[in-house]
Amino acid sequence: MNVDVSQLTKSFGGAAVLKGIDLNFRSGQVYGLVGRNGAGKTTFFNCLAGLEKHGGKVAAEGEVLKDRLGFLQTEPYFPSKLTGREYLRLFCKARGVSDENLDERNVFDLPLDRYAQQYSAGMKKKLGLLAILLQKNDFFILDEPFNGVDIHSALLITEIIRRLKIEKKTVLISSHIFSTLKETCDIIYVLEDGKIAETIGQDDFDRLERDMAAFAIGNRLDALQFG
Numbered sequence: 459m460n461v462d463v464s465q466l467t468k469s470f471g472g473a474a475v476l477k478g479i480d481l482n483f484r485s486g487q488v489y490g491l492v493g494r495n496g497a498g499k500t501t502f503f504n505c506l507a508g509l510e511k512h513g514g515k516v517a518a519e520g521e522v523l524k525d526r527l528g529f530l531q532t533e534p535y536f537p538s539k540l541t542g543r544e545y546l547r548l549f550c551k552a553r554g555v556s557d558e559n560l561d562e563r564n565v566f567d568l569p570l571d572r573y574a575q576q577y578s579a580g581m582k583k584k585l586g587l588l589a590i591l592l593q594k595n596d597f598f599i600l601d602e603p604f605n606g607v608d609i610h611s612a613l614l615i616t617e618i619i620r621r622l623k624i625e626k627k628t629v630l631i632s633s634h635i636f637s638t639l640k641e642t643c644d645i646i647y648v649l650e651d652g653k654i655a656e657t658i659g660q661d662d663f664d665r666l667e668r669d670m671a672a673f674a675i676g677n678r679l680d681a682l683q684f685g
């Protein structure tokens with residue numbers, strides 16, 4: 459699905475967090491969004507998902523983006539007394555897609571008959587991801603999808619993102635682990651001071667990683683004197 463964002467702005471009280479974001483997302487492409495803590499990544503995702511009022515425009519081929527969107531939040535929310543299976547069924551029902559064979563499609567081996575609220579952080583993340591995959595959405599926002607998941611699951615999630623790309627879905631990921639973005643993304647956007655400061659293609663991922671390391675580390679640690 460193609461989505462065009464123009465002049466998207468968002469403030470909390472008097473504080474401007476997003477100061478005019480222009481971005482174009484295309485089918486079959488995987489996009490990364492990086493930025494320091496508090497840069498506004500989650501705020502941007504919430505605006506796209508229709509969870510926050512904002513300025514500017516989000517155009518999604520004449521449709522309402524949230525009706526075709528799978529949004530995996532950093533910390534997915536689960537109501538109490540709802541099992542994993544019931545959660546998946548709710549998501550399927552919301553899109554009118556099949557909720558048959560959930561055990562077969564439980565690719566993360568989740569304990570579907572336990573209450574989702576009692577899952578571990580990694581299990582919650584995987585249940586949230588599975589729910590939006592079952593929905594067969596066209597646009598996916600994955601806010602830190604690798605956070606808290608075990609190595610096996612991280613490998614599986616990397617492959618899931620590849621398969622979504624093959625199926626011409628559009629995927630937007632935020633991650634604080636650069637290697638996961640390098641492996642999955644076609645383009646990485648750098649969000650800084652409320653704007654897209656850089657647009658980086660695969661050829662320049664290594665350069666971006668070096669620049670970020672130089673900026674992040676520099677001579678900052680000299681004062682600690684590890685010896």
Ligand SMILES: Nc1ncnc2c1ncn2[C@@H]1O[C@H](COP(=O)(O)OP(=O)(O)OP(=O)(O)O)[C@@H](O)[C@H]1O
Nearest residue numbers: 470471475493494495496497498499500501502532
């Ligand atoms: N509901 C809110 N009310 C007031 N300020 C908010 C609200 N939500 C976010 N903010 C502020 O907006 C800024 C951007 O926050 P956001 O969570 O979008 O950053 P982020 O890039 O996702 O950070 P992180 O990498 O730490 O997850 C921060 O300064 C944050 O304190």
